[in-house]
Amino acid sequence: xxxxxxxxxxxxxxxxxxxxxxxxxxxxxxxxxxxxxxxxxxxxxxxxxxxxxxxxxxxxxxxxxxxxxxxxxxxxxxxxxxxxxxxxxxxxxxxxxxxxxxxxxxxxxxxxxxxxxxxxxxxxxxxxxxxxxxxxxxxxxxxxxxxxxxxxxxxxxxxxxxxxxxxxxxxxxxxxxxxxxxxxxxxxxxxxxxxxxxxxxxxxxxxxxxxxxxxxxxxxxxxxxxxxxxxxxxxxxxxxxxxxxxxxxxxxxxxxxxxxxxxxxxxxxxxxxxxxxxxxxxxxxxxxxxxxxxxxxxxxxxxxxxxxxxxxxxxxxxxxxxxxxxxxxxxxxxxxxxxxxxxxxxxxxxxxxxxxxxxx
Amino acid sequence: xxxxxxxxxxxxxxxxxxxxxxxxxxxxxxxxxxxxxxxxxxxxxxxxxxxxxxxxxxxxxxxxxxxxxxxxxxxxxxxxxxxxxxxxxxxxxxxxxxxxxxxxxxxxxxxxxxxxxxxxxxxxxxxxxxxxxxxxxxxxxxxxxxxxxxxxxxxxxxxxxxxxxxxxxxxxxx
Numbered sequence: 001x002x003x004x005x006x007x008x009x010x011x012x013x014x015x016x017x018x019x020x021x022x023x024x025x026x027x028x029x030x031x032x033x034x035x036x037x038x039x040x041x042x043x044x045x046x047x048x049x050x051x052x053x054x055x056x057x058x059x060x061x062x063x064x065x066x067x068x069x070x071x072x073x074x075x076x077x078x079x080x081x082x083x084x085x086x087x088x089x090x091x092x093x094x095x096x097x098x099x100x101x102x103x104x105x106x107x108x109x110x111x112x113x114x115x116x117x118x119x120x121x122x123x124x125x126x127x128x129x130x131x132x133x134x135x136x137x138x139x140x141x142x143x144x145x146x147x148x149x150x151x152x153x154x155x156x157x158x159x160x161x162x163x164x165x166x167x168x169x170x171x172x173x174x175x176x177x178x179x180x181x182x183x184x185x186x187x188x189x190x191x192x193x194x195x196x197x198x199x200x201x202x203x204x205x206x207x208x209x210x211x212x213x214x215x216x217x218x219x220x221x222x223x224x225x226x227x228x229x230x231x232x233x234x235x236x237x238x239x240x241x242x243x244x245x246x247x248x249x250x251x252x253x254x255x256x257x258x259x260x261x262x263x264x265x266x267x268x269x270x271x272x273x274x275x276x277x278x279x280x281x282x283x284x285x286x287x288x289x290x291x292x293x294x295x296x297x298x299x300x301x302x303x304x305x306x307x308x309x310x311x312x313x314x315x316x317x318x319x320x321x322x323x324x325x326x327x328x329x330x331x332x333x334x335x336x337x338x339x340x341x342x343x344x345x346x347x348x349x350x351x352x353x354x355x356x357x358x359x360x
Numbered sequence: 361x362x363x364x365x366x367x368x369x370x371x372x373x374x375x376x377x378x379x380x381x382x383x384x385x386x387x388x389x390x391x392x393x394x395x396x397x398x399x400x401x402x403x404x405x406x407x408x409x410x411x412x413x414x415x416x417x418x419x420x421x422x423x424x425x426x427x428x429x430x431x432x433x434x435x436x437x438x439x440x441x442x443x444x445x446x447x448x449x450x451x452x453x454x455x456x457x458x459x460x461x462x463x464x465x466x467x468x469x470x471x472x473x474x475x476x477x478x479x480x481x482x483x484x485x486x487x488x489x490x491x492x493x494x495x496x497x498x499x500x501x502x503x504x505x506x507x508x509x510x511x512x513x514x515x516x517x518x519x520x521x522x523x524x525x526x527x528x529x530x531x532x533x534x
Contacts (some may be wrong), residue, residue: 006471007458010493016474019486021492035502035525037511037518084534121531347479 018043026081027057027343028313044294055081058296059089061303062098062106063312064337065330070095072342074289074325076301076314082343089341091121092120098337100196102142104344107151115140117149121344133168133175133299142196143171143215152197158188165204165214177220185223186210193245198239198297203246207233227259227271236302238295247274249317251292251300254283256302258317280304282313282322294338301340305333312336374464377404378414379429385422386414389429393436398481419479424472427465431485434458463492467510501533502526 010016020311021043024030034044061311064071073090085260096111104257106118133153143150151170154162164182168175196202197216203224204212209231211224226235230250239246248259248271258274283306284289291305293312304313310330330336375391379400394400403415417425438455463470470489477485497505502522506514513524526533 006468006475010471010474011509013478016478016490019490020493022498023487023491024497025494026498028532029498031529032500032502033505035522035529036505038521084531087534088531122528123530124528272400 007234014043018046026079028081028084057087058298058301059341059343061294061314061338061340062092062101063325063328063330064098065332065335068331071098071337071339074312074314074328076246076323081340085343088123089120091123092118098339099139100141101339101341102196103147104342105142106341107140107142109140115151120341130170131173131175133170134177139194141194141196141202143169144200145171150322152202154194154204154214156191156212158185158190163183163189163211163212163221166215167216167219169216180214180219180221183221183223185212186225192233193236195237195239198246203237203239205233205235205237211237224261224269227273229257230259233331234290234292236292236295238297238299238302247295247299249292249295251290251304254280254287256280256290256292256315258299276359278312278320280315280322282306282311282324291333293333293336294340296340296342303338303340305330305336307333310339377408379425380414380416381420381422381425382418383422385425387422387425387429389433390436392440393429393432396432396435396439396482396484398483400480411458417480420476421472424469424476427469428476428480428482428485431462431488432482434462435484459488463488467496 002306017040021030021033022041024033034041047096057079059082060073060075062071063074071092072325073086073092075090077086092106093109096108096116098106098108100107104119104121106120107115108118109115109330111118111127115132117128117130119125119127127162128149130151132270140151140153143152150170153168153170156165157166159182161184162182163185165180166177167180168177185208186207189206189210192205192207194202194204200216202214202216204214206212209226211226213222213224213348214220215222226248230248234252235248237246245263246261248261250257250259251252255277256279259271260274261269263269280290283304286306286309287310288306290313291307292302293305294303295301299317302315302317304315305311306313310333312325312328312330314325315321316323374488376388377391377394377400379387379389380393381387395404400415401440408415420428438451465473470492473485474489474493476482477489496508500508502525503514
C-alpha cells in the first residue's frame, strides 16, 4: 500500500524524523517519544540537536534561609506539561543546604551529615554521596563537564593586597587540590558569592568593586573591574553557555540595571549597558529597596528580596512581569539562599542499545 | 525570490512553467509559485520549464503535486514580499487559517506531502507538515504514539523497555 510505504519512508528517515521531534516543544513529550523505539531514543538523545532547539525551562526555585532549616520549592512554571516535574521538585525533603543546581540536579551539603548530589526528578536514582574534602572550602559547584559528575570547590584568601584561591576538584571518586599563584588586587575584599563554572571559568564576586575570574584549565586568576556605576555588592551574574560574555544584574534602590561584559580582541575588558534601567513596581509601590538574590543563566529570571517587608519576588526580565511570593516571608533577606531549578535538559537517557529497528 | 521575468509583467501575463508528475500529469503554474521550491527555483532561473518542455518530477505523484501546488500558489504572494513584512494582520490570519485547514488531511497524504516538501525543498511546507505530525504525537503515551503512527505491536522485550522508561521518567507521564 502506498500509504504504508510513505509512513515507513518518512519515519524511517533520520532527517525527517528529527524535523518532527524538534517540534514537540516540551521535554515531557520528547521523553515519551524517546520510549517509542530504540531509534527514536537515539535521535532524541542527540545532544547537539536538543541544545539547538529546546531551551531549558525554569521549573521554579529552592528557597532556604538560616531560620527555616530546610529548603522549600517555589514553583514558577505554570505549564500543565511540567506539573509532574514541579510536584517531584516540591517533594524534596530533608535538612540540607543547596550549594548548586544544574540540569535538574542539586549539589547539597549537610545531607545526613554529608555532601551529596540529589536528583529530585528521578527519585528512583540513588543519592550520590561525596567524600568530605580535606579542606573545608567555602563554596562548591557542579563542574562544567557535561554531567560527568565532577564538583569544584573554592577557598579564597586575601593575604596583604594580594589574593589567591585554593581550588578543589572532585572527579573519578577523589579530591585533588591546587593553589593559584597570588595576584595583586586593588583592595582587600570579602567574597560575596561566586558563579558556577561556565566554559571553564568561575567568577568570584567581591564587595570591593571587582570580580575575580578563575580559569580552571590554567588554575590562574585575573581581576575584572566592575562598571564604575556599580558601587555596592548588590548584584549577581548570569552566564549563558553559548556565549563567551556574561551579564551583571545590579540593584539600586528599586531600580534594576543590566550590564554585559565583553573582552576586545586586544584583551581589554569593558561593560556595556543592556537596555534601560527600570523600576521594580512592587518595590516602588512599597517604597523599598531590592536585594538581588540570584539570577538564572538564560538572563530570563532574576530573584529579588525586599529588605523591609522581607518578601521575595521573581522578575521575568523579558516581559518585566513580577511574581510576588506572598507565601514566604524571609527571616533576613541578605541570608536568603535561592537556587533556580531548571528542567533536566537535555534529558539523560540510559545508554541506548541500538538494534534493528522493528518498524523498518 | 521569484525569477526576474515573472510577476505581473506589463502585458499582465505572469511567466508560467509546466511541472510533470510521476504519473505524467502536466500542471501549469506561475513560476513565482513553483519557485517556493528551492529545487525548482534553480531550474526555473535557468529558463527551464517554459514552453512545451515541462519539468519532470519522478518522485511526486499527481495527487500529491496538486496539493503541493495548492500550498505554493497560496503562499507565493507573501513569499514574493520577502516573508511579507508589510502584510496586514488580516493577510497573516488568512494564511494561518489556510495552513490549519490544509494539513487537516489523511495521514497517508500527510506523509506523501512530507516526502514531497523534503524533495522539493519547500521550507514553509516542510515545517507545516512536520509540525502537524508533532501535534499528533503530543500528549500521547509511547504506546498511543505507536498506534497513531501505525507501528506494529511491540515485542515483549520492547514492552518491558517501555515500562522501565515510564518508571524512570515518571515526571513525564502525569
